[in-house]
Amino acid sequence: MNLLGRLLKGFRFGVLPVPGRLLAVIFFVFLFILPRVVHLSNYWLLVLTFCSIFAIFAASWDVLSGYTGQVNFGHALFFGIGAYSSALLWKYVAQPGDAGTVVHLLQPWVTIPLGAVCATLAGVITCFPALRLRGPYLSMLTLAFPLMLLGVVFSFKDITGGEHGITEIPRLAATRFDEYYICLIVMTVAVLIMWKLTDAGSRYVRTGLIFHAIREDEIAARALGINTIRYKVLAFAIGGLFAGIAGGLYAHVMQVAGPSTLVLPMSFQAIIWVVFGGIVSIYGAVVGAYTLYPLVEILRGPIPQYRLLVLPVIVILVLLFMPQGIAVWIRNKIERECPRCKLTNVAWRKECRACSASLR
Amino acid sequence: MFDILVVMTLFKGGVYGLLASGFALIFGMAHVINMAHTAFFMLAAYGMYYFMLARGWGAWQAVVVTVVAVTLLGVLAYRFLLNRVRHHPVAILLITMALAMVFQEIMVLFFGNIFLGAPSIMPGTTTMLGVTIYNQNLLSLAVMAAVVIILWLVLSRSKLGIAIRTTAQDAEIANVMGINISRTLMLTMGMATALAAVAGILVSPLWTIYPHMWQSPLMMVMVVVILGGLGNIKGSFVGAFIIALVENLVVWFMPSGAYLKTVFVLLVMVIILVVRPGGLFGIVFEEERL
Numbered sequence: 001m002n003l004l005g006r007l008l009k010g011f012r013f014g015v016l017p018v019p020g021r022l023l024a025v026i027f028f029v030f031l032f033i034l035p036r037v038v039h040l041s042n043y044w045l046l047v048l049t050f051c052s053i054f055a056i057f058a059a060s061w062d063v064l065s066g067y068t069g070q071v072n073f074g075h076a077l078f079f080g081i082g083a084y085s086s087a088l089l090w091k092y093v094a095q096p097g098d099a100g101t102v103v104h105l106l107q108p109w110v111t112i113p114l115g116a117v118c119a120t121l122a123g124v125i126t127c128f129p130a131l132r133l134r135g136p137y138l139s140m141l142t143l144a145f146p147l148m149l150l151g152v153v154f155s156f157k158d159i160t161g162g163e164h165g166i167t168e169i170p171r172l173a174a175t176r177f178d179e180y181y182i183c184l185i186v187m188t189v190a191v192l193i194m195w196k197l198t199d200a201g202s203r204y205v206r207t208g209l210i211f212h213a214i215r216e217d218e219i220a221a222r223a224l225g226i227n228t229i230r231y232k233v234l235a236f237a238i239g240g241l242f243a244g245i246a247g248g249l250y251a252h253v254m255q256v257a258g259p260s261t262l263v264l265p266m267s268f269q270a271i272i273w274v275v276f277g278g279i280v281s282i283y284g285a286v287v288g289a290y291t292l293y294p295l296v297e298i299l300r301g302p303i304p305q306y307r308l309l310v311l312p313v314i315v316i317l318v319l320l321f322m323p324q325g326i327a328v329w330i331r332n333k334i335e336r337e338c339p340r341c342k343l344t345n346v347a348w349r350k351e352c353r354a355c356s357a358s359l360r
Numbered sequence: 361m362f363d364i365l366v367v368m369t370l371f372k373g374g375v376y377g378l379l380a381s382g383f384a385l386i387f388g389m390a391h392v393i394n395m396a397h398t399a400f401f402m403l404a405a406y407g408m409y410y411f412m413l414a415r416g417w418g419a420w421q422a423v424v425v426t427v428v429a430v431t432l433l434g435v436l437a438y439r440f441l442l443n444r445v446r447h448h449p450v451a452i453l454l455i456t457m458a459l460a461m462v463f464q465e466i467m468v469l470f471f472g473n474i475f476l477g478a479p480s481i482m483p484g485t486t487t488m489l490g491v492t493i494y495n496q497n498l499l500s501l502a503v504m505a506a507v508v509i510i511l512w513l514v515l516s517r518s519k520l521g522i523a524i525r526t527t528a529q530d531a532e533i534a535n536v537m538g539i540n541i542s543r544t545l546m547l548t549m550g551m552a553t554a555l556a557a558v559a560g561i562l563v564s565p566l567w568t569i570y571p572h573m574w575q576s577p578l579m580m581v582m583v584v585v586i587l588g589g590l591g592n593i594k595g596s597f598v599g600a601f602i603i604a605l606v607e608n609l610v611v612w613f614m615p616s617g618a619y620l621k622t623v624f625v626l627l628v629m630v631i632i633l634v635v636r637p638g639g640l641f642g643i644v645f646e647e648e649r650l
Contacts, residue, residue, distance in 0.1 A: 129630065129633070129634050132634070132637045133633060133637050134637075136387075136393065136586065137586055137633060137637060137638070137639065137642075140582055140583065140586040140629065140633070141629075141630060141633050143579075143582070143626075144583075144626035144629060144630050147622060147623065147626055148623050148627065148630075150623075151619075151620050151623030154620075155620070264575075264579070271450075271453070272454060272457070275450045275451065275453070275454045276454070279450055305469070306469075308465045308468075309461075309462060309465035309466065309469070311461075312457075312458035312459070312461040312462045312465070313458075315454060315455075315458040316441065316455050316458045316459065316462070319445065319451045319454055319455050319458075320441065320444055320445065320455070323448040324448070324451075
């Protein structure tokens with residue numbers, strides 16, 4: 001009862017008066033009830049499942065590159081490692097069964113977290129050459145890693161399956177409907193964790209504030225006694241962990257862990273979604289993934305041959321008029337920060353809801 | 361056979377150098393990572409194909425029209441797209457990437473998703489010191505050398521070059537000194553695009569022309585620019601020849617592993633970056649070092 005009361009109180013004072021958060025809650029409720037209210041074909045369920053997976057992927061890029069400022073051009077490394085290690089663990093941790101069959105000992109719900117752990121380790125390892133570099137140098141160094149791994153994948157064709165990848169790995173769940181809910185729940189939890197970890201105003205975790213400090217001025221952060229190296233490693237680990245989860249989910253939904261998880265477009269897609277939605281805001285990544293990915297599929301119907309032309313044109317137009325990204329632009333339109341107590345208010349209020357300072 | 365390696369390295373290094381110097385120029389000036397840089401290179405190659413084969417023009421008319429048209433396109437793209445979001449570096453990154461995709465898709469619509477080849481500007485071969493070289497390669501090397509000298513003269517001697525270098529060092533002070541930042545940036549973008557266009561024209565008879573041909577050079581150009589030290593044009597050329605040599609050596613020593621040439625190029629870049637975090641000729645300020 002106490003917990004419920006606290007939740008209700010949090011909803012009443014923390015969510016209802018802040019339109020951005022209210023919209024986010026409505027969005028998630030909408031996603032949770034959508035397939036129960038409307039009958040969606042398997043195809044659209046799959047599209048929305050991919051949206052959830054890519055939202056995790058994009059948000060993890062935002063934690064590492066948007067918040068901490070370590071602009072990573074090779075985020076597909078973590079995605080691909082998550083996918084490949086999950087598939088490899090499933091395939092090779094096995095024992096011979098009766099009559100030539102193979103019994104696989106690990107199921108997806110074990111291999112996906114283990115794959116994410118591998119991706120986290122990859123994040124920590126990439127960190128070591130990356131810690132000395134900054135700005136575009138760091139971006140190019142990180143860009144190199146997934147492509148180098150791709151070379152390794154093609155060199156050991158008998159283990160990794162070369163360009164076909166590791167095929168026939170088990171599905172996440174029996175139906176697309178269940179897969180949709182699994183991915184949606186994982187996405188909600190992951191995004192909430194990342195949002196809390198990067199919340200600069202949090203009273204419980206300092207990481208958000210420190211990530212901002214590292215991005216804005218690393219020297220000043222060090223001068224304040226913050227071990228910036230440790231927090232950069234942490235940012236890489238968080239980015240790797242969640243991208244690895246996304247990669248594992250993707251592999252099991254596709255039933256293939258192939259080289260397409262490591263290629264350059266995969267890395268850049270994360271950047272495109274985040275920048276389109278709004279960088280340095282976890283919800284921007286979610287909005288970007290949920291807007292652009294289905295848009296490609298929607299455009300496939302009426303104008304198949306102009307699809308790839310219309311999409312970049314939309315991106316250009318949106319960014320010309322809202323260079324901060326679409327989610328941040330909307331947030332700035334509907335929210336206003338009180339100049340005195342820094343509390344977020346609805347933009348059309350005349351005075352602050354807490355300290356009644358004038359907002360005009 | 362070894363001399364072919366030398367010629368190929370010189371040619372490829374020259375192309376990468378031309379592309380990378382333009383990329384480095386606009387990066388050093390405006391801190392714009394221009395992902396559409398090699399898309400202009402692709403447009404120039406298509407321009408040569410279109411004017412020479414489809415229109416049947418002479419080589420020199422086609423060259424002039426292509427360079428002018430592509431440069432104009434670059435200037436317009438800067439004036440109407442990039443200039444507006446100059447203060448949002450990630451938005452610029454994304455807009456230029458989207459622009460490259462727009463160019464690519466327009467080329468797919470007009471010419472189809474097929475491999476094309478443009479006719480040679482200067483057909484035939486020459487035998488020099490016992491080596492037979494395509495005249496096209498010789499012409500390319502001569503043009504590259506000429507362009508490098510012109511670029512160096514413009515940057516070091518002309519008033520525009522001084523304005524460009526001043527803006528690159530400190531845009532605010534340059535503005536106070538009466539330099540029109542917006543105009544200088546636009547002219548720099550024009551110069552950078554013209555360099556890309558020249559590179560595109562030079563490779564058009566030798567490389568296959570297809571709508572995705574900008575992607576692999578783009579990565580190589582970014583590697584070259586990082587290797588040489590950002591915004592450093594001398595470094596770009598040195599980096600270009602190193603990368604071209606590595607690419608050719610990989611193909612030379614293991615023809616079956618040609619798909620690994622990108623991996624080796626990236627490996628060289630990673631090693632150099634680990635040893636020298638600012639690239640070969642880049643400057644890392646002491647207070648910035650960790």
